[in-house]
Amino acid sequence: MGLRGRGRTVSETTAGRPLRVLLADPAPMHRSGMRLVLAATGSAPHAEHGDGPEIVVAGETGDGAEAVDLARRLLPDVLIAEVALPRLDGMAVARAVTATGLPVRVLILTDHDGDELVLGAIAAGAAGFLRKDAPPAEVITAIRAVATGGAVITPAVLARILTRVAEALPAPETTTTSKLDALTDREREVLVHVARGHSNAEIAEALQVSETTIKTHVGHVLTKLRLRDRTQAVVLAYETGLVKPGA
Template sequence: MDQSGPRPLRVVLADPAPMQRSGLRLVLTAATAGGAGADGAGADAPGAGRAGAGGAEVAEILVVGETGDGAEAVELARRLLPDVLITEIALPRLDGHTVARAVADAGLPVRVLVLTARDSDEEVLAAIAAGAGGFLRKDAPAAEVIAAVRAVAAGGAVITPMVLARILARVAEALPAPETTVTPKLDALTDREREVLVHLARGHSNAEIALAFQVSETTIKTHVGHVLGKLRLRDRTQAVVLAYETGLVKPGR
């Protein structure tokens, strides 16, 4: 049987609560490329989520490791190189912010998604500053968590909508008046790159931006790479924050 096609997204879980990890594992491994969910029994087995021999379903997400310890989470990220490391903030030895920073500083090809019950503005901003590509509350619906894993793995940025609204309000309050806004950081960008940055700040995916500009998604990926490189930004999340900080994009517009 032909096994070609997109490989499953590989995920590592870091949460001090075994029951939380178990529930999250079941949610993630139920996601299949065919759109159907795997049953709970199969999700607990090694290689969970893959269809049986002769089945049509292929796992979209595989949980390849898990831990309740922050230092071990960093070690698993180094050793397993998952696509996404999902971490709680409250972890023994190293907290989630430190884990995200360690992964980013090591230059690992691993994206970090924070999934936590702690959603203060300070926690969110600290997670973004540490290099996390996403921030969700633990009460997020299963479909939202799965979508966030997909988005973060693809290089996108995800923040729980209600939390994002609060953050943008704070950014808006801190912005200078439009007539006094200074954007020297953006001078290195071409007009098209600025337009791409605006779309990024509005949460649009590469595919959506490509459709708006009537160009290929590969072209948009190139533009995004240039934006991040010229502005010396680590990821799309930092690009979104900068777009609001410089006044290029205003909340609600």
């Protein structure tokens, strides 16, 4: 499930230039495979990988500490990091990059998908979490979504996480919704759609308004609730009981 969009399109973010990524994986073979997948965006028809700009590799490393240094120096749009990195693991890399305030988004790409790992990645500031066995087209879509301010989590993993969040929720009668008091009725309605994984375009169609209006509402929701991105908005919507699992 892709939790996408945050008021910007790919073209607005990159101004027509290719998306630049930094690869951080201790296995040279994995980095080579990723380079081949990304190279296809510049040669294969867009129908195969989704509409969007070419994606190029700005740099690569097998070391976590070097990944943070390269992120600062190269300013890639997206840093794709494995969890198991020497010196600094993927979580520490995400925390360090997020703490710098640089316009670099972190996408975790790993073989592991334990719940604690996923929740830890989100808490560390990662904007995306995918398994390495994800289809190439899904990886490309995730990179583009993350680069434009969205958030992406492997569908099966997201389903588990939401179930876990739901199980941890207090009973409806004890749920505190004061966090949502700052929102207007329309903003709450938009938040419900966001929590259900709907894109800005889908929300606009459902509410019969322009996509620009929805982008504005989403921006207001994130600002009022002091949320970093749509992933945090989804979690909050479930925590407060605004959205119920399966509803």
